[in-house]
Amino acid sequence: MPRASRFGKKKSIATWDEGDIAPGETRNFRLTVSESYSGMNVRIPIQVRRAKREGPTVFVTAALHGDEINGTGVIRQMIHDGALDLKCGGLILVPVLNLLAFDRHSRYLPDRRDLNRCFPGSLGGSLASRMARRIFDEIVMRSDYGIDLHTAAVRRTNYPNIRADMGNAEVARIAHAFGSELVLNGKGPKGSFRREATSIGCPTIVMEGGEVWKVEPRIVESAMKGVTNVLRELGMLEGETEIPPQQTVLEKTVWLRAERGGFLQFHVAPGEVVVREQAIATNTNLLGVERSVLYAPFDGVVIGMTTLPAVTPGEPVCHLGRLPRGTKAAQLSQDRSEDEGLEERLFEELSTNFMVVERSDETEGMGETGDSE
Template structure:
């Protein structure tokens, strides 16, 4: 049994305890503290320290919903280690229903931060130095940007064995390879020796129960893998690994008719969207340039030339599309997410009489 008392953000946390505390990150115009609420939970035994964060972009709330479900649920127990749960990391953006900080900077491009830099750099420095060096692993929960939605997917540097293990164990069903943008929280944390993954799902300004449930299962999967919780991870039989992605963009202005939903598989040459004028005339069609999975898409049907419409991840083998469909069909949480996200846009069958105009 771990008897050592740990000090977190000015509070002492004993083995087996859960303590609500806060991390002061800055001051307001009225010189009052700006603080991030944090729940620190410890198991009875020694073990890894893991952070789970959400709303690093202040309007991305599905992860917030998932963490709040963990906080309000007394049915699960932490057997070992220490878990930091941060429902809202970017409190200044959250209070303004904004992705960004008040100075319009993206906090997720400012890590590991600078104590003498801009507001964003200073906030990033405090957050990073207070959390990352003391943690062994991290999970950062996100959604798509405004006017877009994403099918739940994990993003990790698959060349890092620890990150790969986290992403595979999370069990979202889709894994995207990449280190992350320069200055991002997960890239900076991983570079500092704390393997961290990002999980994307759903859209901004809401908590979508199907997406939050996927995130919740994934966090518990990781904790079980690390032996911080009892039980075995609930991981889909197959997971698609994506190493190449592409946004399919509108070629002409008009009103889009979508032929796919986030989470659908597509084959090369398949119609994914059509657009026309407001009287449904002068139609043209966008096609998938390769076989893959629809990772995300716009939820705004009106477009101008060059605007992103559908985000597709390439599959190395066209047969993988069928395996992805079978995997989703056999996994209750993924299937529910697919059904839910399909209601965010109007999905119709393509008109085969339309002129065949590809996006390439």
Template sequence: MPAPTQRFTLGGQRIPRGTTRDIRLKVSERYTGDAITLPIRVIRGRKPGPTLFVSAAVHGEELNGVGVIHQLMFDTPLPLNAGTLILIPVVNIFGFENQSRYMPDRRDLNRSFPGKPNGSLASRIAHQVFQEIITKSDYGIDLHTAAGSRTNFPNVRGDLNVTKVRRFARAFGCELMVHGRGPEGSLRREAVKAGCAVITIEAGEPLKIEPRVLEAGVRGVRNCLIHLDMMTGKPVDPPYQVRIDRSTWIRAEVGGILRFHVAPGEVVETGQAIATNVSVYGEAQNILHAPAAGIVLGMTTLPTVKPGEPVCHLAIPKGATKTLQRIFASKQHKNYQQIQKDLATNVTVSEQELDVPNLPQDDDNT
């Protein structure tokens, strides 16, 4: 990683300390030969310090991160005292324009890092971003949402076995810290290999900019800037914070229409009803139950399912009993309640379970 005293250049432009510069980084060309560029804003404090990048829309339809960066750019004062902040509101410009997760050739840009200068379109863009931004940064925050027809309760993901990453993840201030190196070729995994401590934030749905997710994202970025001494201020702490080393997907057993009994961020007990699956005539077919005590990390927002399709992503904390007791006790926290309530508006939650006639109880339905 670069020493904080060396000159900083991006896209061939030198950005002095104490200045802000908007840059268009060329990453490809159109059929006409015209340049395709990524919009980037570089903010430099007057004092030396670390370099942090914040990126969004590596998956082109994941827009919440775009909203977070816009708010950081335009609505939220960022009196940067030290270091360098790089804001990239749209990384996958092709997917962004087509409202698609993928590149035009159906490749996943977030499986293409660190890329190659003479590889596929995705690989070339990944290479350019990696060389121009990631290798020049000490830290990174990569903003994501759930995949199509799903939503995620805000959580931070990273290789928590790496001390620098773990401390940075904790500083962001999400309630849930999910351990994982990330898939091969993902931005965060390859960046950490290169010495840049990157965390991924998963929050909300694709193709939306959700107000409470924006609040959580902006709050987290500011927390990280304060943690790195790039800004002054007091961080906003979450009501609880727990490390997640294990999670499981609860999947549909039969085709039908779901009636949900839980919402994103909700704490559930072993055996608690997650959803009732009903037929097209409204007759209950089976009930999906939680296989362990945990927290609803994510869930489908699409009520229709076929057998095997994912319904609920359940995070299982370490030391579940004591941790869950603390979580129950802290649910009056305002920020927690607000975002949980807003995300729950995307699913219809019913407390009432329907009777399932003539079917044995299935204790292992995941």
């Protein structure tokens, strides 16, 4: 696919500043992306795998936000489980893309910028912009496809989902192949890694799953299956892709926000399918007296949630994706439960992170006088 002229021609996976990589060879090295306050080189660890036969080159990156380390655990597991016997092509594995933020357990760089809003970067810009340009030149410009692994932001969790520009045929191809139950359609924010990589001819998707500062077993399992699926779809690995019985492409999502300050009682969990007017969370004071209730505005699925039940007015509580026309909430729930596959196990495990209580009729109308919605 074409590359934008200002970035020059696509680079070879075989030739790096650290040395050449022969067909059939795997090499570990460190790519210099910046310098620290002390003047030491900041070098991110990379593993490059090259098959004996030519084929596509795919990058898999994690910790673009330095506190989102589920993907770091995924790439570590991929490197050590011995399942990456490539038939053709090449693989660029980057367990920590944003090392300066990773070392600080932070989402952001020391200059307070979000690296995932600074692509494709520039040679003479800010710290973040220069790092972005180096990453773009050395990783994206060698790749034909990309997979970037993320989690929810701090004090939130996400049910595993793919973010992808489904209007791009090759992006849609690998998004479907990844095999997540949920796909959020969109180009991504301006300056984001996946949007800018896709724009210059490297179709890239993002997986979102789990929480910051953790390596969660089911999220790792889901991501590893997804990456393997993509490599199989591209003919780089043996085997058939494993796709759930139903994949839902979400065109519209909303964050339901707290109307009052208080302490939340959750009625749903990440990944749950809900119907219009279903109770999502009840807001009470610290003595348990109801103040307000959040209800689903449409049939949808819970993409993500806050993990902190104490809220002030306007704080995000639940990220809800609207089910597309023709998709029945009951059927989606039934397909998942009958399949008894990874999606059902994911839902059950993530549910244990929340105290979820069904809202009964007896609890309705228990608010203080004049204190309910």
